[in-house]
Amino acid sequence: MEFDLIHRYFAPLGLTKSAEQAAIDGTDIGIGDDGAVLSIPAGQQLVVVTDTLVSGVHFPENTSAYDIAWKALAVNLSDLAAMGATPFAYSLGLSLPLECASDEEWMQDFVQGFAGLVKSTGLPIALVGGDTTRSKTLTLTVSAKGLVGNGQAVLRSGAQSGDLIAVTGVLGEGALGLQVAFGNIDSELTAEQKQTALNALNRPQPQLALGMCLKQIANSAIDISDGLLQDLGHIIKSSTKRQVVLGKTVQLGAKIFLEKIPLSSGMQQLFASKVSWSLALSGGDDYQLCMTVSPDKLTELKLRADELGVEIAVIGEVTDGAGIKTYLDGKLVQQTEAGFQHF
Amino acid sequence: MEFDLIHRYFAPLGLTKSAEQAAIDGTDIGIGDDGAVLSIPAGQQLVVVTDTLVSGVHFPENTSAYDIAWKALAVNLSDLAAMGATPFAYSLGLSLPLECASDEEWMQDFVQGFAGLVKSTGLPIALVGGDTTRSKTLTLTVSAKGLVGNGQAVLRSGAQSGDLIAVTGVLGEGALGLQVAFGNIDSELTAEQKQTALNALNRPQPQLALGMCLKQIANSAIDISDGLLQDLGHIIKSSTKRQVVLGKTVQLGAKIFLEKIPLSSGMQQLFASKVSWSLALSGGDDYQLCMTVSPDKLTELKLRADELGVEIAVIGEVTDGAGIKTYLDGKLVQQTEAGFQHF
Incomplete structure (x- = not known):
């Protein structure tokens, strides 16, 4: 055969x-x-x-x-x-x-x-x-x-404290598509919104063109396949490990500003009724890039992204200190079963 | 996970x-x-x-x-x-x-x-x-x-009319091991023969050392994974195609001398009672090499194989004319459901 x-x-x-x-x-x-x-x-x-x-x-x-x-x-x-x-x-x-x-x-x-x-x-x-x-x-x-x-690969381990965290496209759309495919979300969205979500699920478009520009711009990058929090976690963990190998005692962490996370019109419509960030933060199946860049490289990143027609959003920053902390409108919040709650 | x-x-x-x-x-x-x-x-x-x-x-x-x-x-x-x-x-x-x-x-x-x-x-x-x-x-x-x-890979497509066909190790042993594993063959073999067959099935040893010597010696090679006849068929088909691309009209074929096919003691014992070559020719799971070499390279091939402790058997030759023909003690035979029969 x-x-x-x-x-x-x-x-x-x-x-x-x-x-x-x-x-x-x-x-x-x-x-x-x-x-x-x-x-x-x-x-x-x-x-x-x-x-x-x-x-x-x-x-x-x-x-x-x-x-x-x-x-x-x-x-x-x-x-x-x-x-x-x-x-x-x-x-x-x-x-x-x-x-x-x-x-x-x-x-x-x-x-x-x-x-x-x-x-x-x-x-x-x-x-x-x-x-x-x-x-x-x-x-x-x-x-x-x-x-x-030679030596130009963009790695997970290069993030530095003070780097800005940027992502391409919108987040959670593939996970939204899965809910649409399973019929769990239907009348809440327009036909077009549902189709957009299904396309994100079934035909993700890898961000190759922007990826190929990153070597001169980004300190680290990962593709978001398991959800932003988990994949950004890999960057933070691997970059901290690198600092340890270099003999530094810096434990890296991250701040994420939830209101800056890019969402499709379908996701925004859902958010009007259900305040849950789980699809956007942990849904998986995004296949967008999460990058960390030194603040002085942001203009160049945005320029390249504009040339390529790729949306870029700065959603947070790499910090000293362990853990990824999420903020909504300036206030620290945490994810619970029921969604995000203020402390 | x-x-x-x-x-x-x-x-x-x-x-x-x-x-x-x-x-x-x-x-x-x-x-x-x-x-x-x-x-x-x-x-x-x-x-x-x-x-x-x-x-x-x-x-x-x-x-x-x-x-x-x-x-x-x-x-x-x-x-x-x-x-x-x-x-x-x-x-x-x-x-x-x-x-x-x-x-x-x-x-x-x-x-x-x-x-x-x-x-x-x-x-x-x-x-x-x-x-x-x-x-x-x-x-x-x-x-x-x-x-x-660069340019040193040994390909399927390099066989020439007049090449000798050589194989490493013994053939059919993995297929024999599968029959032992399924309990279809049991009392016919000694415990040691059964273990040898099971080892061939479960822990094939790729012929890497000899393979790495082949580039100066062999005109073509393939590993026998689907049985000698099928894999030698790939060599013959691909080498004929190459001749066609080169503008030659040579259709290659092969002669196989069944009595020269190397068999383990277990297989030899089975052959004393059941005259069927199907395991050795078509059983698959051999992971031995089948090579074609110009006759003037045979001494060098045997020398290298000896140095490495690899058994080599010359079992046939590449011919002009389509098809792989099998001979037993000088007489043309063909495989049937019941085994090999004289024409």
């Missing part, structure tokens, strides 16, 4: 030359041998990211094949964006039920999901191999490869 | 330095950021291979955690061996049931399976990231990375 599937469906996603033609020409080899053979330009490092999506865990079981493929690659490209890397290749470990593999329309739609996302990035990103197996549970592991200039 | 698991169990499999220390030192970054950052030495190309194993499909559901991990990495390293590449890193997409993830002993055993195989290779091969998710079906996608000198 594997061999047929790869050649029939996936070949158009690969490098334009066949493995045999590439062998003759001495160019990179993609699909068609035991492995891909890829040249890394001098002065560049390889960045490798890996994400796995499982049906029923990471997307509802009735998600379209197109959206499943789009999302599986998008979450990987989002990781590369957060490293400041330029993606150029990906491999796919695909385990799928026989009813998918034998459904021509499903398979074509699946392949088009990868092709659609790649086209939207404007970058030549090629499928360079993988493995297709049968399984009761539809499972995709994408491992994407990018390039950065 | 992901973050805890990765740090608690998998950290010892990674690069020796933490991501934060590596960031300070300017060395490669493994686990601990959005992605790994890896330096590729000048003059080398990156080789990427990807294989997925699914519980109940690629290994019996009662396989030990150690053996599952060993095999998942081994089948990838076997692909790298067939390319002539030196492995240096791998990433892991792991989907596992909660009863595995929450079982400390299972997780430790699983990690030791990777560590055990890496140790047996004598090479520094580091886990450089991945993703851990829950799933009803235990599924592993390993994507391994190796290095070859």
Whole structure:
């Protein structure tokens, strides 16, 4: 099954030359041998990211094949964006039920999901191999490869006390989309608001163009996949650890100003009735970038974002002292089961 | 769950330095950021291979955690061996049931399976990231990375008419092991023979050392994972395609001399009672190398194999003319449902 599937469906996603033609020409080899053979330009490092999506865990079981493929690659490209890397290749470990593999329309739609996302990035990103197996549970592991200039990767560990915390786009929209998909939120939103939320859930657009500008601008970055609080927590933890390695005793923390968190019109409408920040802060599935930048770099960041048509919001700052503290209109608040409450 | 698991169990499999220390030192970054950052030495190309194993499909559901991990990495390293590449890193997409993830002993055993195989290779091969998710079906996608000198990868497409066909080790032993594991073969073999077969199934040893010598010796190579006939078929098909691209009209084929196929003592004992070559030719799970070499390179191949303690058998030759033909004691035979029959 594997061999047929790869050649029939996936070949158009690969490098334009066949493995045999590439062998003759001495160019990179993609699909068609035991492995891909890829040249890394001098002065560049390889960045490798890996994400796995499982049906029923990471997307509802009735998600379209197109959206499943789009999302599986998008979450990987989002990781590369957060490293400041330029993606150029990906491999796919695909385990799928026989009813998918034998459904021509499903398979074509699946392949088009990868092709659609790649086209939207404007970058030549090629499928360079993988493995297709049968399984009761539809499972995709994408491992994407990018390039950065030597020593230019943007890391989690570079945050400094006094850095501003900025995010791209709006937060919580993917989590809102999941609630819409499950039918938990319906009449509260307009059809357009619901569609916007579903698009954020199913077809996240990785912030690659801005990511590629970050190396000269940001001290640290991460992509928000598990919710702002958790992912910003990784930046704070890793940056503190780096300070410790450097022999400093600085424990870093963060302040977040809730009213500055960018929200879609749908989310704003919901907030008028339900004061809960949990979707925006902990919902996950954002695939936006969270960056920390020195205050003197903010103008440059905003300039770059403007050029690219990317919305940027400054939502807080990196502080001395442990923990991430959330403020609403100047007052310290904390998250509880019922939402955010003043102390 | 992901973050805890990765740090608690998998950290010892990674690069020796933490991501934060590596960031300070300017060395490669493994686990601990959005992605790994890896330096590729000048003059080398990156080789990427990807294989997925699914519980109940690629290994019996009662396989030990150690053996599952060993095999998942081994089948990838076997692909790298067939390319002539030196492995240096791998990433892991792991989907596992909660009863595995929450079982400390299972997780430790699983990690030791990777560590055990890496140790047996004598090479520094580091886990450089991945993703851990829950799933009803235990599924592993390993994507391994190796290095070859520029233009030095050994490909499927280089076979020439007149090449000798050689294989490492014995064939059919993994497939025999599967029959032993399922209890289909029992009293026919000694306890030692059964154990040898189970080891071949559960802990295949990729032929890395010989693979790394092949670039000066072999015209083509593949690792035998789907059975000799199918994998040799890939060499013949790909090499014919290359001839066509070069504007030649040569259709390649192969002759296999069945009596020369290397078999374990267990397989030989079975063959005394049941004349069926299906395990050795089509059983799969061999993870031996199948190479084609110009006759004037055979002495060099045997010398290298001897130095490394690897058994080599010449089992046939590449011919003009389509198809793979099998001969037994000089007579053309063909595989049927009941085994091999004379024409």
